[in-house]
Amino acid sequence: MTAPEALRLEYIANFEYSYAIGKHATKFMAALRDDAKLYGISCPGCHDVLVPPRPVCGRCGVETDGWVEVGPRGTLTGYTVVEIPFIDPMTGVKRPVPYGFAFVKLNGASTNIYHFLSESRHDYLSVGMEVEAVFREERDGSLADIIHFSPVTP
Amino acid sequence: MSRSAAIVAVGQTKHAAKRLDVSIAEMVREAVDACLGSKELSFADIDAVVVGNMELFEGINQPELLMVASLGAVGKPVYKMNTGGTVGASAAICAEHLVRSGLHDVVLTVGYEKQSEGETQSAITTVGDPAWERSVMAGAIGNFAVMASTYVDRSGVTPEQAAKVAVKARTNACLNPYAHLQIADITVEDVLKSRVLAAPLKLLDMCPQSDGACAVVVAGEERARQITPRPSWIVSSATAHDQQFMGDSPARIADHRSLQAASKKAYAAAGITDPRTDFDVAEIYEPATYAELAMLENLGFCAPGDGGTLIDDGVTLIDGPMPVNPSGGVLATNPVGATALIRVAEAALQVMGEAEGGHQVPEVNWALATGYGGNAWTDVMVMTGEPR
Numbered sequence A: 001m002t003a004p005e006a007l008r009l010e011y012i013a014n015f016e017y018s019y020a021i022g023k024h025a026t027k028f029m030a031a032l033r034d035d036a037k038l039y040g041i042s043c044p045g046c047h048d049v050l051v052p053p054r055p056v057c058g059r060c061g062v063e064t065d066g067w068v069e070v071g072p073r074g075t076l077t078g079y080t081v082v083e084i085p086f087i088d089p090m091t092g093v094k095r096p097v098p099y100g101f102a103f104v105k106l107n108g109a110s111t112n113i114y115h116f117l118s119e120s121r122h123d124y125l126s127v128g129m130e131v132e133a134v135f136r137e138e139r140d141g142s143l144a145d146i147i148h149f150s151p152v153t154p
Numbered sequence B: 001m002s003r004s005a006a007i008v009a010v011g012q013t014k015h016a017a018k019r020l021d022v023s024i025a026e027m028v029r030e031a032v033d034a035c036l037g038s039k040e041l042s043f044a045d046i047d048a049v050v051v052g053n054m055e056l057f058e059g060i061n062q063p064e065l066l067m068v069a070s071l072g073a074v075g076k077p078v079y080k081m082n083t084g085g086t087v088g089a090s091a092a093i094c095a096e097h098l099v100r101s102g103l104h105d106v107v108l109t110v111g112y113e114k115q116s117e118g119e120t121q122s123a124i125t126t127v128g129d130p131a132w133e134r135s136v137m138a139g140a141i142g143n144f145a146v147m148a149s150t151y152v153d154r155s156g157v158t159p160e161q162a163a164k165v166a167v168k169a170r171t172n173a174c175l176n177p178y179a180h181l182q183i184a185d186i187t188v189e190d191v192l193k194s195r196v197l198a199a200p201l202k203l204l205d206m207c208p209q210s211d212g213a214c215a216v217v218v219a220g221e222e223r224a225r226q227i228t229p230r231p232s233w234i235v236s237s238a239t240a241h242d243q244q245f246m247g248d249s250p251a252r253i254a255d256h257r258s259l260q261a262a263s264k265k266a267y268a269a270a271g272i273t274d275p276r277t278d279f280d281v282a283e284i285y286e287p288a289t290y291a292e293l294a295m296l297e298n299l300g301f302c303a304p305g306d307g308g309t310l311i312d313d314g315v316t317l318i319d320g321p322m323p324v325n326p327s328g329g330v331l332a333t334n335p336v337g338a339t340a341l342i343r344v345a346e347a348a349l350q351v352m353g354e355a356e357g358g359h360q361v362p363e364v365n366w367a368l369a370t371g372y373g374g375n376a377w378t379d380v381m382v383m384t385g386e387p388r
Helices: A021-034 B024-038 B084-100 B120-125 B139-155 B159-173 B188-195 B219-229 B257-270 B291-298 B305-311 B336-352
Strands: A038-042 A066-070 A075-084 A098-106 A111-116 A130-135 A147-153 B005-012 B049-052 B080-082 B106-114 B196-198 B211-220 B234-241 B281-283 B368-373 B377-384
Touching: A038 A111, A075 B196, A075 B336, A098 A130, A098 A147, A098 B139, A111 B219, B005 B024, B005 B159, B005 B219, B005 B291, B005 B336, B024 B106, B024 B211, B049 B084, B049 B159, B080 B084, B080 B211, B084 B106, B084 B211, B084 B234, B084 B368, B084 B377, B106 B336, B120 B139, B139 B196, B139 B291, B139 B377, B159 B188, B159 B305, B188 B368, B211 B219, B234 B336, B257 B377, B281 B336, B291 B305, B291 B368, B336 B368, B336 B377
Parallel strands: A111 A147, B049 B080, B049 B106, B281 B368
Antiparallel strands: A038 A066, A075 A098, A075 A130, A098 A111, A130 A147, B005 B211, B005 B234, B106 B211, B234 B377, B368 B377
16 A cells, blocks of 8 residues: 655755854953953852853852953863764754764863864763863854864873 | 642654654644543633744744644634743643633643654754854754763763663553554663764664654643543642753753752652652653663652662663653653653653553552753653542
């Protein structure tokens, strides 16, 4: 028995967006672009240093007040090697696999950020491993100015 | 004191990888018809409708427009939920609140998704802030894999223990006629040998992508008793948010703060003091095998770090002392906008004694359901069959 006819409409939707990253992200990205330096912002309530920097500490509900330099070294708090390709929504193209992907807690920060790793061999990675940001030569003020984090060899 | 609310009827589609034969509206109507038909209700009995899904998955904005007739909602209030992975449970909690408040008496609640109709891994990445996480995020799978690595580091949970969760889910699913991924002869070895997606997660450690819909009717106490002899009374529910950014939570699912906060609140309101003995069944939103074990720790079913022993000792098997996800869970069925409502619906079916196909747990009086989204948002609902 053949399945009854069921028609489908195929379509591609290309929409262009822009996003104001805000005062705090602008300050972070400008320092990253101009000086290859990374900053968090501290909470006067809990004294956590928050990366990404933001206007309010969510847990204390108070305004953050002090910029603190963090990194460029940090530790892996979680990691994987991605082996399944999918379309990067920032570019519309598939990211090549495999690649290391991790949470990095920058030295001096209380929170983690997601980024790529230079290492894509899973067995070479571990929680607690020391890593260091690798910066692009030509920087444009985006998170992509950090190419990836690379394990620090003792 | 607000009045009591209960789930009185449940309907689902047969969940599948692709429902090419029906439109979204037709698929939703299948679940609505099954739900109303199960208790001989009609649209005339429904006062309001709550509906939700992940809109960017299908790329259709304000999708309630195309399904307003299927929902029987013409001329009625429609409440729209859009809370990511939790959306189905958030819709159920919304319906509960509408009924408890006295604003509406009988509320139809619907969640659905057609994951086959969009680029869902990319769409899910758009939950990340464009300046920060979105530019590096690796879909849901990369995100869960990083979380799992932290949990493994903390707990020592092994790939074999995770694989046993995968086996439990897909064999339970064989007893649930509506489940998507039913694999009768699956073994731990099959899971361990399945393709690595993002270590430690292998193909069979992850939830599938499904097409499907779920519908639930929530009614006030008087109507609930008229509609069915054994309603599933909603004793308590709670919602908690956590961080702005994924990395704000120190250990993610290993130290799942929004699940801890929501369950603590819901347990306190329901008088639950020892969840492992107080509940007869749980339907939790486990997007991956490792997540089930971590979530059970955070829900208080065992001591922190002991999640692996629950599956090793058979505690959470369908015939174990504390069955978890007898329906097969998210690991078997995942039409995202419906997934958290399916947890609520399956828990209610267990309480009502109406779970079909052999996945009914005997003598369920207390049931737990959870919804999960992006690690930032958790819904918890406690239900009982004991008259309120």
